[in-house]
Amino acid sequence: MATGRGWILKQHSLGIFRPLATAGSSSAKSLPAFLVIPPVEENLTVAGCSIRDSLPSEILLKILSYLDAESLLCTGCVNKSFYQLSNDNTIWLKIYSKSFLPKIKKWRAESAQESSVSLNLPELLDRESGYWKKEYILKKIAVGKADVIQVLKPINTCTGLPLKTKEAIKICGLRWMIILKDRNGKEHVLDQKDISFNETSVTVFWYDSKWPCLETLSSLQVCGVKPVLLGESKVHPKNGPWQRSLIFKYELVNLTENARMIGCDALVELYCFDQGLLVGLWKKSEIAFVMASLHYHQLVERSTLGSATMRYAAAPDKAILDDIDPEYGMHGYQLHIDIHSRGNTYMCSIFRSLFCKKGYIRNGYLRFTVISYKNTAQHLPLVGNVGFSWRTDALEGNVQNCFIMDVTLLDDSQKPFWCFSAPVNMVLSPKPSSLYQYLGPSYYLNHIDTTGKVHMELVWMEETNEYCIVNLVVYLSTQTVNNWFGTHY
Structure with missing residues (x-):
């Protein structure tokens, strides 16, 4: 396998991620696996002479002390010798202090910074090689996660999802x-x-x-x-x-x-x-x-939060004990549905106060009627020329009667119950519409997964050149509902 700077740049250009420690090193024990690589033995050479051998360690450490964290990590990937030098605790303690230790008043900042990295603190420097590099990396990861969590805290009341x-x-x-x-x-x-x-x-x-x-x-x-x-x-x-x-x-x-x-x-x-x-x-x-x-x-x-080989697994939700009304069954649900393709939105609507009576359970599914076939006041049009837009470097096109459908179903406590985003297509129905106000051809689409299924019926209206949704039904698996609420449907 090729090594050295050329190899590192090639790996980065391909999207391979630069590791931060070598296998077997002390700093690798508590780092994630994606940050660890086998040590590389070769030294960089210039005109046949090894840079590592031609310069004293003190000079190299002085040069490395001027680098920022990212450049220092890159240097550590050159070979084993540079990896050892780039683990120097004095350099990393200075970087750590600058980023995380409490800031002093402006007029004392310079002297405080010098004292934080001076050799008068042996208790801080007397650590195993790479200790402060490891601490810096782990602290950076933790701070980054905390910042993102704060941004995701506000919730959109319409969708039940993070607002930002x-x-x-x-x-x-x-x-x-x-x-x-x-x-x-x-x-x-x-x-x-x-x-x-x-x-x-x-x-x-x-x-x-x-x-x-x-x-x-x-x-x-x-x-x-x-x-x-x-x-x-x-x-x-x-x-x-x-x-x-x-x-x-x-x-x-x-x-x-x-x-x-x-x-x-x-x-x-x-x-x-x-x-x-x-x-x-x-x-x-x-x-x-x-x-x-x-x-x-x-x-x-x-x-x-996953790894290169393992998917992120969310903590299982505890069953929410729910006192199901004997007459109305499940009620107070809210559906947000968005139909779109590459920036073009064909429909974006919210349906509230959805319910399912106990008598609506069929073949292992609970039924929520969102748009009724018979209630013409609920029928909704799709705006625009419906189709799936695609492009490449040289060509682009549009596949008719296909689009992306986003479904977000909230339970009665306004928590996401079923969420998915998937490409779907409309299929021409063999039977024309029986509604007198819709004389065009009929279409339907179905989406099914382990949680439930969505059934939609549409009619093409020649007068207005648009599709109109005349029926929309959401089905939830009784097994999913039982696991969610601790019930026995």
Whole structure:
């Protein structure tokens, strides 16, 4: 394996994250696994002479003392000798003191800073090598998490979700990437190319001019990545270490058979997986683009608190004992539904006071009628030319009758009960509408997962050139409801 500065820069350009400790070192024991690499033995050479051997350690330490934390971590990845020097406690105590120790009055700041790093504090410096580097990194991670938690505290009363998710994503420098692994184990890493923030979700696109051959690929991973260290200026370092958090993983073997095709146009076919992943294929069965629709519910946690190999697992919710009304059953629910595609919103509505009577339980599902077929006052139009918009570096298009649907269902305590964001498609119904005011063709769409299902019926109105929702029903799995409320439906 190649090593040295060229290797490090190459790894960073591919999206591989710079580690902070070598395997077996004392500072590696309490660091996350993603920060640890095997030691590298080679030394940097100039004109055949080793820099490490040609300069005394004192001179090198003096040079390193002028570096910031990110540059110092990069230096530690050069080789084993530079790694040992870059662990110097005196240098890292100075960095730690500047960032975290209480600030003194301005007129005494300079002298206080000097005293914090002077050798007159042997109890602080007499630690194992790399101790203050480890403390600095762990403290930085903790401070970054605390800042994001504070931003996510305010809740949107309409959606039951954090009000400032978009701001939290920007503060922590969160991005998303995909990792395509072929059957030989080689990884192809691609950073996000485009992103669209919606009312309750974020849509991320990846496209490239040179995708690996689909037949050689075995899996696809979607990961959240964020910088481990955030500079004092709140500018995310480009050369610093980045943390990876697995969101979901899919097998790509026999993709066209294992995924569901939801639509196509003259150039691409759309294949949908669960959890909001969409793969666009050229008609020659090669990848055109990849898209992920990520719901805001616990998005920051899922994208930052997992590891490179393990998904974030939220603490299980305790059953909320609920005194179900014998006549009305479950009531006081609220639904927020958003239908959109690449910045175009076709519908965004809130439905309150939803209920389900006990007699509405059929085939293991509880039924909530949101828009009634018979109540014309509830019918809603979709605004605009409905279709799924896509683009690559060179081409773009629109697949008709497809879009992204975000659903956020709140229980009677206004807590998120069921949240998802997924690409869906409308299917032409064999039966025309029986309502006299809607004479156009009828369509329907269904979305099903382990929590429940959504059924929607629409009619195309020729007079106004728009779709109108004439029926919308939400079904919840009785097993999910029983686990949530501790009931026995």
